[in-house]
Amino acid sequence: MALMLKGARLIDPQVGLDEVADILIRDGRIVEIGHDLVMEKGVERDLSGKIIVPGLVDMHVHLREPGFEQKEDIASGTRAAAHGGFTAVCAMPNTSPVIDNALGVEYVKARAAAVGKCRVIVAGACSKGLGGDTLADMGDMRAHGAQAFTDDGRGIQDTGMMRRVMDYAKQFDVPVMVHCQDDALVGDGQVNEGVASTRLGMLGWPAEGEEIEIARDIALARLTGCPLHIQHVTTARGLELVRAAKAEGLPVTCEVTPHHMFLTEDAIGPEYQTALKVNPPLRTAADAAALVAGVADGTVDAIVTDHAPHTAWEKDREFELAPFGMTGLETSLALVLTHLVGAGVIGYDRMVELMAVAPRAILREEPVKLAAGSVADLTVIDPDAAWTVEEGDFLSKAVNSGFIGAELTGRATDTYVAGYATMEDGRIVE
Amino acid sequence: MAQRGQGLFFALRRPSQRLRRRYGRFRLYALSMKKGVCMNDAGTVKSICMDADEIERSLTRIAHQILETNKGAAQIALVGIVTRGDLLAKMLASRIEEIEGVAVPLGALDISFYRDDFMTHFAPEVHSTDIPFDIDGKTVVLVDDILYTGRTIRAALDALMDIGRPAAVQLAVLVDRGHRELPIRADYVGKNVPSSSDENVRLFLKDIDGTSAVEILAMGPGDRAGAAPIQKTGGE
Amino acid sequence: MSFSHKHLIDITEYSADDLMLILETAEKFKQVNERRIKQVPTLKGFTVVNMFNEPSTRTRSSFEIAEKRLSANSLNFGGSSTSTVKGESLVDTVETLCAYKIDCIVVRDKHAGVPRKIADVSGVAVIDAGDGKHQHPTQALLDLYSIWEKKGSFDKLHVGVVGDIGHSRVCGSLIPALKIMGCEVTVIAPPTLMPARPDVLGADHVTYNLDEALPELDVVYMLRIQRERFEGAPYPSLREYNQLFGLTRERDRLMKPDALVCHPGPINRGVELDSFMADHPERSVILDQVYAGVLVRMAALYLLLGGSNDGFDA
Numbered sequence: 001m002a003l004m005l006k007g008a009r010l011i012d013p014q015v016g017l018d019e020v021a022d023i024l025i026r027d028g029r030i031v032e033i034g035h036d037l038v039m040e041k042g043v044e045r046d047l048s049g050k051i052i053v054p055g056l057v058d059m060h061v062h063l064r065e066p067g068f069e070q071k072e073d074i075a076s077g078t079r080a081a082a083h084g085g086f087t088a089v090c091a092m093p094n095t096s097p098v099i100d101n102a103l104g105v106e107y108v109k110a111r112a113a114a115v116g117k118c119r120v121i122v123a124g125a126c127s128k129g130l131g132g133d134t135l136a137d138m139g140d141m142r143a144h145g146a147q148a149f150t151d152d153g154r155g156i157q158d159t160g161m162m163r164r165v166m167d168y169a170k171q172f173d174v175p176v177m178v179h180c181q182d183d184a185l186v187g188d189g190q191v192n193e194g195v196a197s198t199r200l201g202m203l204g205w206p207a208e209g210e211e212i213e214i215a216r217d218i219a220l221a222r223l224t225g226c227p228l229h230i231q232h233v234t235t236a237r238g239l240e241l242v243r244a245a246k247a248e249g250l251p252v253t254c255e256v257t258p259h260h261m262f263l264t265e266d267a268i269g270p271e272y273q274t275a276l277k278v279n280p281p282l283r284t285a286a287d288a289a290a291l292v293a294g295v296a297d298g299t300v301d302a303i304v305t306d307h308a309p310h311t312a313w314e315k316d317r318e319f320e321l322a323p324f325g326m327t328g329l330e331t332s333l334a335l336v337l338t339h340l341v342g343a344g345v346i347g348y349d350r351m352v353e354l355m356a357v358a359p360r361a362i363l364r365e366e367p368v369k370l371a372a373g374s375v376a377d378l379t380v381i382d383p384d385a386a387w388t389v390e391e392g393d394f395l396s397k398a399v400n401s402g403f404i405g406a407e408l409t410g411r412a413t414d415t416y417v418a419g420y421a422t423m424e425d426g427r428i429v430e
Numbered sequence: 431m432a433q434r435g436q437g438l439f440f441a442l443r444r445p446s447q448r449l450r451r452r453y454g455r456f457r458l459y460a461l462s463m464k465k466g467v468c469m470n471d472a473g474t475v476k477s478i479c480m481d482a483d484e485i486e487r488s489l490t491r492i493a494h495q496i497l498e499t500n501k502g503a504a505q506i507a508l509v510g511i512v513t514r515g516d517l518l519a520k521m522l523a524s525r526i527e528e529i530e531g532v533a534v535p536l537g538a539l540d541i542s543f544y545r546d547d548f549m550t551h552f553a554p555e556v557h558s559t560d561i562p563f564d565i566d567g568k569t570v571v572l573v574d575d576i577l578y579t580g581r582t583i584r585a586a587l588d589a590l591m592d593i594g595r596p597a598a599v600q601l602a603v604l605v606d607r608g609h610r611e612l613p614i615r616a617d618y619v620g621k622n623v624p625s626s627s628d629e630n631v632r633l634f635l636k637d638i639d640g641t642s643a644v645e646i647l648a649m650g651p652g653d654r655a656g657a658a659p660i661q662k663t664g665g666e
Numbered sequence: 667m668s669f670s671h672k673h674l675i676d677i678t679e680y681s682a683d684d685l686m687l688i689l690e691t692a693e694k695f696k697q698v699n700e701r702r703i704k705q706v707p708t709l710k711g712f713t714v715v716n717m718f719n720e721p722s723t724r725t726r727s728s729f730e731i732a733e734k735r736l737s738a739n740s741l742n743f744g745g746s747s748t749s750t751v752k753g754e755s756l757v758d759t760v761e762t763l764c765a766y767k768i769d770c771i772v773v774r775d776k777h778a779g780v781p782r783k784i785a786d787v788s789g790v791a792v793i794d795a796g797d798g799k800h801q802h803p804t805q806a807l808l809d810l811y812s813i814w815e816k817k818g819s820f821d822k823l824h825v826g827v828v829g830d831i832g833h834s835r836v837c838g839s840l841i842p843a844l845k846i847m848g849c850e851v852t853v854i855a856p857p858t859l860m861p862a863r864p865d866v867l868g869a870d871h872v873t874y875n876l877d878e879a880l881p882e883l884d885v886v887y888m889l890r891i892q893r894e895r896f897e898g899a900p901y902p903s904l905r906e907y908n909q910l911f912g913l914t915r916e917r918d919r920l921m922k923p924d925a926l927v928c929h930p931g932p933i934n935r936g937v938e939l940d941s942f943m944a945d946h947p948e949r950s951v952i953l954d955q956v957y958a959g960v961l962v963r964m965a966a967l968y969l970l971l972g973g974s975n976d977g978f979d980a
Contacts, residue, residue: 017873067744135714193862194863195862195863195866197861197862197863198861198863198866198867199802199866200778200779200800201797201798201801201835201838202778202798202799202800203777203799204862208863225724270675270676270779270782271779271782271783272778272779272782272783272787282978298802313755316755316757316782317755317756317757317776317783318756318775318779319777319779320777320778320779320798321777
């Protein structure tokens with residue numbers, strides 16, 4: 001069956017495209033892009049006033065299945081992804097059991113195929129059970145489709161073990177993605193060390209606890225040659241380390257989250273909002289500004305959400321006992337549109353690079369371009385939609401967003417995966 | 431310790447702006463009363479029921495009555511209820527001294543912690559109780575300005591009993607305006623003033639208000655019956 | 667005069683006038699506490715729950731005495747020893763308590779921010795009796811009272827706070843409170859016991875040298891070394907701590923003649939305080955602080971539960 005998307009502004013820096021044109025899709029692929037296209041038979045949608053970009057990818061998401069289905073599952077998490085305009089997500093392996101073998105990879109792929117509303121790219125664990133001491137079955141997992149390895153949620157503390165992970169992973173030509181956290185420094189740190197930890201009377205999570213592991217892992221990338229992807233960089237100096245590594249020509253990439261760019265430690269008030277308890281913690285305004293600058297100047301490769309759903313009851317408790325993490329799939333694009341594109345920090349081109357092009361490249365996924373022959377994974381954006389983030393609007397099982405009440409401009413209205421609509425006019429297609 | 435603490439307390443409190451803000455208008459009001467009937471936000475003056483001379487004569491009479499009833503000043507002590515009764519008690523004490531040549535023990539009683547309307551009419555400012563003598567075995571004459579519902583006296587009796595065990599307690603008031611809600615009666619009354627419950631009867635004293643008088647006022651919305659507010663009483 | 671606070675959770679929400687009113691009210695309660703019958707009927711019919719989710723004998727006793735002397739009905743409720751262990755959440759525990767129709771919760775918890783959470787959930791007046799490493803406002807009030815009683819005013823007072831500042835909820839309230847009252851504050855501790863940003867608490871000066879600071883101080887506030895708070899010790903030995911940061915007999919000569927010594931208790935004799943200083947008849951106000959605890963807690967309960975009506979009747 002054919003699908004014609006008419007009259008939208010098409011933006012894709014990969015092919016130098018930014019103009020109003022029509023897209024003709026057949027059998028899951030783009031057949032033709034041009035003006036005043038006609039088709040004999042099929043569905044035609046008028047998308048004038050909208051923007052179409054290559055389908056967005058969130059390469060850092062916790063879908064929580066298997067094991068923590070009360071927080072989120074693959075069905076609800078991928079619906080939330082589609083609702084946020086994403087055509088693919090990369091699922092982190094810190095489930096229960098941990099995705100550290102081929103069986104786990106196959107399980108996630110099978111569930112995604114059965115109930116998913118977007119593509120699910122599987123990241124396998126680096127170490128068995130995320131224990132940080134024994135190599136996980138990386139070769140098996142790779143053979144069954146794992147596209148990256150990570151112990152996300154914690155850092156591998158032992159430097160020798162980290163070297164072993166990177167040495168071994170190098171043969172599979174997929175990235176090792178690292179959550180940088182030196183436990184000896186961070187301990188039970190709850191909030192950024194400094195003003196926030198002093199003001200709130202809680203243990204500090206120092207910036208250096210992150211930067212030391214970033215520096216160490218960059219050194220190991222130099223030593224091993226393994227592609228390294230630094231997850232959720234939150235500090236100015238951490239980003240500077242990445243910048244220097246790139247200048248040196250090392251295979252290092254990095255990502256930032258909207259919450260680390262658009263929220264700071266100052267947002268945590270006397271109410272001790274547990275929605276703002278994230279790991280790494282919200283940093284200073286200077287750090288957040290440095291991340292935004294890194295997004296603009298190209299140091300940052302990807303914007304991700306670190307979507308970390310938790311049940312209301314888990315978050316509705318003492319700050320120090322509440323779990324780390326906030327959701328993000330359904331606010332990420334709008335936050336970027338409002339605070340980066342709308343604010344003139346970056347253009348749509350750069351946004352597409354950060355949220356669609358780079359994530360696929362880092363994960364060794366087939367590129368999606370607005371060009372004939374490409375897979376028809378597309379995100380349709382209404383750049384003028386003004387909306388307020390509300391709990392009731394989420395399709396995720398969780399509502400632990402730090403942006404509830406935020407007034408945003410722009411959001412995805414339609415999402416297409418292989419030419420099939422997963423969301424149309426803001427509603428998930430069942 | 432208590433003496434020293436009080437000294438500190440008032441040295442700090444005297445320059446307080448908030449007291450001046452709060453009480454300034456009443457002082458102006460008291461001065462303007464000399465002209466007779468006037469308006470202010472505490473109500474309309476309806477009539478003057480005791481002037482300065484009548485107050486003086488009443489106090490002198492009460493002093494004589496106290497001495498007569500108690501057969502002299504030997505066993506008696508005067509305890510005034512702050513913030514007007516203690517001033518009256520002081521005036522009574524000086525008259526008793528003039529008559530008998532005896533300085534009777536004189537104290538001030540604050541009943542803030544004993545009120546039964548704590549939740550509805552909470553006044554955060556607590557005054558000092560200062561009874562620098564042992565009341566055990568004494569005949570304590572409680573002194574207040576206006577006797578109305580009797581609730582203040584009930585609270586004062588409770589407060590007094592927590593301080594000691596007097597041989598007897600008597601009550602002296604300058605004005606009894608009726609409307610009792612409790613079985614309480616004064617032993618010494620300056621003047622019975624029939625009043626309506628939508629009126630307020632207030633005592634003003636020369637030392638702090640510029641003139642002495644007992645006034646009947648119409649209550650404005652939100653006003654409560656009771657004695658006129660004053661700045662920190664003398665001696666403080 | 668008005669007192670518009672419903673809770674005593676964060677001392678930084680209180681103005682100098684508010685704090686002064688509490689101290690003045692506490693002084694009135696001192697008169698009550700000096701009597702043979704040390705009880706007034708003020709809070710008759712009020713129910714105050716002492717929810718102590720962390721072991722505490724001193725603070726709980728002090729609150730309990732304050733409540734009883736105000737004639738409130740008080741209930742001691744050990745949160746962590748009962749419900750939390752059974753898996754009940756804080757929110758459920760508080761809602762259960764509220765179903766008893768209570769008027770006030772006094773809460774001690776090992777986690778920062780819990781009193782505010784309880785205030786939001788319960789809707790009743792909440793007094794923070796110490797939350798994690800965050801604040802302990804009634805401790806700060808009793809410290810202020812003791813200093814005020816001895817020094818007469820806070821004008822130009824220079825207060826030194828010595829010891830485990832980084833892990834101290836006492837400091838979280840005391841240092842801001844001293845700043846609100848206009849004092850100059852110096853914090854003195856080994857760097858391992860300093861908070862990340864002492865300036866955020868309000869400290870004017872930071873030093874690691876007790877001997878240099880002592881001659882300037884009108885009040886020396888010694889903190890308890892909280893040994894239970896550390897995994898790895900932040901100093902090599904208690905002996906070395908005592909030599910560098912303990913208020914020893916030898917340091918007496920460095921102090922102003924009228925300098926006071928405060929300590930929130932319980933004292934580690936021979937560690938932060940030598941017995942000579944702890945029992946010093948002129949300098950030590952440590953027992954006065956304990957007494958002041960009852961007074962300021964009575965004052966706080968009285969003012970918080972009294973409502974916000976600013977009646978002027980005498």
